[in-house]
Amino acid sequence: MTTSAFKPILALIAAASLATAAWWLWWRIPEPQYSEQRHVSYRYLISNASNRATEGAKLWVIAPLASTAQQKLLNLTVDAPYELVSDSSGNQVIEIDVPLLPPYGQREVVVSAELKVELSPNRWRAEDNPAWLAPAPGIDSEHKEIVEIARGLRADDSLATIEAIEAWVAANLRASNYDATNQGALWALHQKRGDCSEFAYLAAAMARALGLPARPVDGWIVNESGVLEAAGFHTWAEVWDGKTWRILDAHSKSESVPARTYVGFRIHPADVSSLSASFTRFKFEGDLSVRMQ
Known part of the structure; x- marks a missing residue:
């Protein structure tokens, strides 16, 4: 049998091996616990x-x-x-x-x-979505200014890097009044201010610039049961650390807000044609x- 004849067989073996490894990793992730x-x-x-x-x-x-x-x-x-x-x-x-x-x-x-x-995130299965690494409207992860600052925040591991990004954004942006228009990461960097959405977009852009999947999320902070009000609507970032999605909320950190319970309602969609993007x-x-x- 020629070498070329072996190629389809080798490809099938490789695919089967990857599938087995993915299944094994998924199986080893413990069942999420919510207390x-x-x-x-x-x-x-x-x-x-x-x-x-x-x-x-x-x-x-x-x-x-x-x-x-x-x-x-x-x-x-x-x-x-x-x-x-x-x-x-x-x-x-x-x-x-x-x-x-x-x-x-x-x-x-x-x-x-x-x-x-x-309160603390469960171990989570990896989500293979290239969009969480790519530049997007308002998430200028390839802009040279954002890349340069982000590189200076890279730490020894993903979690330490996430914490460094959160601390930098909290220290360098000033929280401003809510604006229904999301001005995006680069605007926030230049203006040194923004509401929660600009904080989240700049943090997500920095994380993506370092190869960490990141996505802005909308929702409410819910410390106890009750009625959700429009004024409490909030945006934060989630960043993948290799094991789970970590909440990165530089806006709340800048206001010295203690740890709270976040309830997500909307991941900012990468597909602009999806219903939730409208x-x-x-x-x-x-x-x-x-x-x-």
Whole structure:
């Protein structure tokens, strides 16, 4: 048999070996443990400001991530007809059929979620997504200024590097008032300020510049069960340290906030065509006005 004839066989053997190794590593990862329970709810007030009844309108809202290193969604209820849709980033979107609203009528929609959470992240399976390493809108991980600063923060191991990035961003950016427009990492670096989203994007850009997978995440900090409010909406970064996703929240560190429980609702999607890329907390269609209570 010629050498070329052996190549397909060798390729199959190599693929089988890699699959076996991946299965073995996955099997060795212990079952995630979540020690605390949280019940959260959030509400949207839907208003018909017209003198005509509205019918067939839709409302899309984010739902907690189903399963991460620090949370597990146990149950989700919505007091209106809905469908739960998942996208390629693992985000969950609740698509709500808004009931008939009379002229100038209002309707409140309540979403309730039961979760189990863990303050320290569980060991997690690796997620092979090249997008978490690549530059993206607002995450300028190949810009020379960001690369140069990031290289100076590289430490002996991934966790120490993550901590160094968090400390640098916290020390060099000033927290400013919330701005609905995310200005991105390079803007934050030049302006030396930003809200939580700019802090998260700069941290993610620095991590990616060093070859560490990173992604911004939206959600709430939930120390106890209760009602989630719009003012508490927050963005942080998650960085892969080789074993799990570590939360990097330079914005809270800059304000000397103690450790808290993070509940993720939306990983900033790499696929800009995905449903969750088209909004942050909610979006709607129809002749309505909507606000989070």
